Amino acid sequence: xxxxxxxxxxxxxxxxxxxxxxxxxxxxxxxxxxxxxxxxxxxxxxxxxxxxxxxxxxxxxxxxxxxxxxxxxxxxxxxxxxxxxxxxxxxxxxxxxxxxxxxxxxxxxxxxxxxxxxxxxxxxxxxxxxxxxxxxxxxxxxxxxxxxxxxxxxxxxxxxxxxxxxxxxxxxx
Amino acid sequence: xxxxxxxxxxxxxxxxxxxxxxxxxxxxxxxxxxxxxxxxxxxxxxxxxxxxxxxxxxxxxxxxxxxxxxxxxxxxxxxxxxxxxxxxxxxxxxxxxxxxxxxxx
Numbered sequence: 110x111x112x113x114x115x116x117x118x119x120x121x122x123x124x125x126x127x128x129x130x131x132x133x134x135x136x137x138x139x140x141x142x143x144x145x146x147x148x149x150x151x152x153x154x155x156x157x158x159x160x161x162x163x164x165x166x167x168x169x170x171x172x173x174x175x176x177x178x179x180x181x182x183x184x185x186x187x188x189x190x191x192x193x194x195x196x197x198x199x200x201x202x203x204x205x206x207x208x209x210x211x212x213x214x215x216x217x218x219x220x221x222x223x224x225x226x227x228x229x230x231x232x233x234x235x236x237x238x239x240x241x242x243x244x245x246x247x248x249x250x251x252x253x254x255x256x257x258x259x260x261x262x263x264x265x266x267x268x269x270x271x272x273x274x275x276x277x278x279x280x281x282x
Numbered sequence: 283x284x285x286x287x288x289x290x291x292x293x294x295x296x297x298x299x300x301x302x303x304x305x306x307x308x309x310x311x312x313x314x315x316x317x318x319x320x321x322x323x324x325x326x327x328x329x330x331x332x333x334x335x336x337x338x339x340x341x342x343x344x345x346x347x348x349x350x351x352x353x354x355x356x357x358x359x360x361x362x363x364x365x366x367x368x369x370x371x372x373x374x375x376x377x378x379x380x381x382x383x384x385x386x387x
Contacts, residue, residue, distance in 0.1 A: 135314060228364050
């Protein structure tokens with residue numbers, strides 16, 4: 110049963126990812142990306158990391174996609190078709206990507222992974238105490254750094270977003 | 283771990299997603315499309331962290347933490363990129379890569 114679900118998810122994700130990078134309508138491309146991200150959340154559910162799946166759904170599907178859709182609607186005319194790269198460039202890139210994929214797969218399949226059989230569920234309490242622990246293997250410092258990073262990104266986005274007015278003010282001074 | 287699915291199949295899936303992202307990153311000529319391709323690449327690597335954590339080292343949680351950090355950095359990056367794109371559109375009325383030459387202050 111889980112096998113069938115995984116194959117369906119994988120097929121959907123690959124099809125929608127290809128559609129997302131080749132579609133000529135901007136908004137459709139973003140919506141295809143949304144399906145890929147939901148499929149990734151499904152993979153997280155399948156390997157029993159429910160918290161990560163919830164984060165994926167809220168931040169990616171709820172936050173980033175909405176942000177990108179807003180910027181598409183503000184920036185593009187909705188009927189506009191994107192210009193494509195030259196056919197020769199597309200074919201060359203496709204061949205290079207297939208070659209790189211071949212190298213990746215050859216490396217992965219030639220390595221012998223020591224898989225440990227386990228079916229235990231990770232609870233949110235485990236993740237929280239791991240993130241906030243001071244001991245060996247604790248992640249308190251990166252956690253604080255990431256909060257500073259989010260604050261800096263927020264301030265930076267505000268300043269860049271209204272950059273025009275700020276520069277005008279500078280000229281009057 | 284997923285019953286009946288080996289680690290090789292999931293790593294194959296993430297490699298395919300990663301290279302689809304690379305393909306889009308190189309062939310697209312629009313800043314927002316490039317942002318979408320970057321999201322694909324970041325997500326593929328986040329799944330890799332989680333899967334290797336679950337299949338090979340189930341007693342620790344490092345892969346989950348790294349994937350949380352990847353998601354946070356991706357969110358910050360997207361917010362900044364959208365701010366830059368909108369500001370750029372105000373100044374040159376275009377988001378094509380070939381028109382973008384005024385980012386030097």
